[in-house]
Amino acid sequence: MAFEDSDTFHDSEPHAAGSQAHKLNWLRAGVLGANDGIVSVAAVVVGVAGATTESAPIVLAGTAALVGGAISMALGEYVSVSSSADAQKALIAKEKWELANMPEQELQELAEIYEAKGLKPETAQKVARELTEHDALAAHLEAELHLDENEVVSPWNAAAASAVAFLVGAALPFLTAVLLPAELKVPVTFIAVLIALAITGAVGARLGGARVLPATVRVVVGGALALAVTFLIGALLGSSGVV
Numbered sequence: 001m002a003f004e005d006s007d008t009f010h011d012s013e014p015h016a017a018g019s020q021a022h023k024l025n026w027l028r029a030g031v032l033g034a035n036d037g038i039v040s041v042a043a044v045v046v047g048v049a050g051a052t053t054e055s056a057p058i059v060l061a062g063t064a065a066l067v068g069g070a071i072s073m074a075l076g077e078y079v080s081v082s083s084s085a086d087a088q089k090a091l092i093a094k095e096k097w098e099l100a101n102m103p104e105q106e107l108q109e110l111a112e113i114y115e116a117k118g119l120k121p122e123t124a125q126k127v128a129r130e131l132t133e134h135d136a137l138a139a140h141l142e143a144e145l146h147l148d149e150n151e152v153v154s155p156w157n158a159a160a161a162s163a164v165a166f167l168v169g170a171a172l173p174f175l176t177a178v179l180l181p182a183e184l185k186v187p188v189t190f191i192a193v194l195i196a197l198a199i200t201g202a203v204g205a206r207l208g209g210a211r212v213l214p215a216t217v218r219v220v221v222g223g224a225l226a227l228a229v230t231f232l233i234g235a236l237l238g239s240s241g242v243v
Contacts, residue, residue, distance in 0.1 A: 029158075031204040033073060033165030035197065039223050041065045042173035042193045043230040046186055050234025053182040062174045069170060070163040078159035088152050091145055092137075099136050106140060107132055113143045172196050190227055197223040 044065040048058050099106050111128035115121055131139035141147040176189045201219030205212045 028204060028207045030161060030165040031200050031207065033162050034169030035200045035204070035219065036073065037066075037069060037166035037169030037171075038173060038193055038196050038200065039226055040069050041170035042177075042189060042223070043226045045173055045177035046189055046227050047230035047234035049177060049185050049189075050231040051238030053185075055178070055182070058185070059178050062177055066167065066170050066174055070166045073166045074159040074163035077162035078155045081153050081158040082155040085152050085155055088147060091147065092141065092149055092152075095140050095145070096137060099140065103132075103136075106136070110140060110143055169196070169200070186231065190224075193223060193227060194220055 041062060045058055045062045048061040052058070107128055110132065111121075111124045113124075114127050115124035119127065128139075137149065141149060173189050173193050176192050177185050180188055197219045198216050201216035202212050204219075205215035208215075
């Protein structure tokens with residue numbers, strides 16, 4: 001019984017670890033998308049607020065940045081994930097063809113992989129044969145390509161998640177710049193954005209296993225510089241009469 005329990009544990013552990021890593025990657029991507037939304041939209045609204053105190057231009061620029069940024073993020077993620085998914089599907093199709101047309105060669109290849117990992121030749125042959133009998137495709141995808149047929153990412157899901165993450169992050173600077181009185185727009189947006197960046201920086205670092213403080217400081221300093229530069233440019237353009 002103990003041996004069977006141990007086998008069950010070792011069979012399920014790689015899949016569980018892969019699923020956990022997959023979820024963490026999605027979370028990190030969501031945090032980065034929110035961070036992009038915070039910085040890019042905040043930079044636009046603060047820059048326009050530096051040039052004018054009128055609400056209409058700020059609302060117009062903020063809305064354009066919000067919608068355009070979300071679409072851009074979704075499109076970029078869709079193209080990127082589509083290319084990756086197409087490559088994964090092509091590899092899976094190739095492996096299926098090889099298993100159907102040259103099963104003995106594939107069995108030997110699988111045995112050689114396990115032998116190269118340290119198993120004795122006879123043990124490697126036995127493992128390869130048992131895994132092939134259980135699920136040949138899954139065994140070859142995991143051993144040769146480190147792929148799981150059931151974990152090919154949907155480009156549509158990735159695009160939607162990226163757009164939503166961007167919108168969630170962008171909502172904070174957009175609302176502070178739109179709803180607050182003119183004299184409070186810039187300072188409150190600055191403060192709110194830096195706090196939000198500190199949170200996303202810390203969360204992203206923790207998810208990625210990095211040191212929290214340096215990662216958070218980098219994100220906050222970078223965001224502060226972006227806001228300061230865009231505000232300064234807006235103020236210069238506004239005072240010069242260019243806009």
